[in-house]
Amino acid sequence: MSDGLNKFLGDTPLRVLVKLVVVSILVGFVMTVFDWYPVDVYFAVRNFLLDLWRTGFAALGRVGDYLLLGAAIVIPAFLILRVLSYRR
Numbered sequence: 779m780s781d782g783l784n785k786f787l788g789d790t791p792l793r794v795l796v797k798l799v800v801v802s803i804l805v806g807f808v809m810t811v812f813d814w815y816p817v818d819v820y821f822a823v824r825n826f827l828l829d830l831w832r833t834g835f836a837a838l839g840r841v842g843d844y845l846l847l848g849a850a851i852v853i854p855a856f857l858i859l860r861v862l863s864y865r866r
Contacts, residue, residue: 787794809815 784790789797
């Protein structure tokens, strides 16, 4: 049982607990220095993903506009070239 727990945690439970406490203190200190709170981090990630979602679809809309503008020239030119080369 103890060996399975050590394998799952990657070390002994006491050492893992000490590591987690040390890292928690360091992260808490850095967050205090930058005046961050966990809810701020959550909202920052949420807003980033929402903005990415919105601008992603806006970029796809622009690509669609480029496609239609280009197709207005390319497709008639393609058809004219095909008709002209078909007669040969």
